[in-house]
Amino acid sequence: MTQQQHQPRPGDGPYTVRTPRVVAARRLQRRRDRDAAGLFLAEGPQAVREAAASAAVHEIFGTTPALARHAELIESAARAGARVSPVTDEALAALAETVRPQGLVAVCAQRSVPLEKALERGPRLVAVLAEIRDPGNAGTVLRTADAAGAGAVVFAGDAVDPYNGKCVRASAGSLFHVDVAREPDPTGAIGTIRGRGLAVYAATGYGETDLDELADTGGLDGPTAWLFGSEAHGLPEELLAAADARVRVPIYGGAESLNLAAAAAVCLYASARAHRAGRNTSE
Template identity: 45%
Template sequence: MDNPRSDRVRSVAALSKRSVRTRTGRFAVEGPQGVREAVRHAAPLVRDVYLTPEAMARYADDIVGPARAADRWVHEVTPEVLAAMAGTDTPQGVLAVVDAPAPTLDDVLAAGPRLLVLLTHVRDPGNAGTVIRGADAAGADAVLVSEASVDVHAPKVVRSTAGSLFHLPVVTGLDVAATLARLREAGVRTYAADGSGTTLLPGADLAVPHCWVMGNEAWGLEDDVRAACDDVVRVPIHGLAESLNLAMAATICMYASAGRREDGRCGE
């Protein structure tokens, strides 16, 4: 494929727009790491893989071969075509179009989760992507995302997840109040992570199934959300830093939960 103005190229490039992603139910994954993980862990959702000639040779074993083995369409394109499709200034020669997965809260709860994280009004793509990546690393069962948060299939979010988007369920479009109520009904405790908390992280009961509830980067959690949670937990700050970045705080909380699980105390 060598025409950067073709209809196919334009349709792929248009996936940078949320309205197009919503209408088509598809999104683009750029770069070898994300595409590799999509092919490995979500091959049925991968519609097309596009690679430059150099990338075809470089990733023959870990992307091209597995994609073809899964009966996915693999296309060799010129660097100009790849650049027209991609949303980055320096594309890495690999791009895939993927059907957006649609896990539900019912699916997550039916699996008996031990550790969840709920993002409420999180607007920064980098923060959202980093929390998904941190949840994956900490062994969380799913990430829950409110309807007012950033689109997790936006290009910047997808890149920030570094492929973790394909490793665990990410449920989107949730009403926060209804979700907190459902979690309570399912026996999952909800912990608002907030600097106003009187419970310090080391003192939180992480031996039970629980969900960390994270707020907006600028204003944190709304009063009614904090009140609806079972406890408000504060990450202690021992130095002079005024506060922690949202993604950093979420990762610290989730790793505290993972540490409790590794100690063998989770689920007693």
């Protein structure tokens, strides 16, 4: 790490809330500024570590204690070309969006790819988040999709920005592991996905098809895309109609339903299990 990368000019001390670099980074808390710059903020050592591993980090802001505590991470990011900028506690708090920030915030390059490009990689499992506006839910589903082995997550229609700070935190680094696509037309996205040979299943509590039956009859053996709607309103009728099947997660107890994150986990892992079983059988 060079002296220039590691700290401001001699005598300047740590950056403050008024330092132009900090002011510019704070603007990334607004979606329009994120999209204009093609950048976003990732907060906390876990997110910064995952961002650095994917070579997405442009700059790391950190308090002096945090930079020392995570010296190995900082050195690695700096070797990859990231600028490292010490900041005051006040400046770090202004950059962070949590009540108790962990001392590091990174400016990262947005990683969205066109849906067609994501599908060219041949993912066998895709999650489509249609009109999901809650960033915590969206980030959690993204994290679950990553854990289940999905190759792409599509934010479709008027969905939350995947680079919203709460969504980034809820993804726990998974944002840097999968292809993320943003598609303004959900119906068009379904058509594109189906055109690549994936079955498209709409997850809904009122589905005619039982998830267990679908899995038992081989319906999940092939490449699959799961379509999830908002927790409050579910999927609009036109998207339900565009899917190959409307699938419900069976409820065996007295609960009325599952929340979005839980239902998504059940569906995605059902597909992941079917894919693994098919691969083991072919071997």
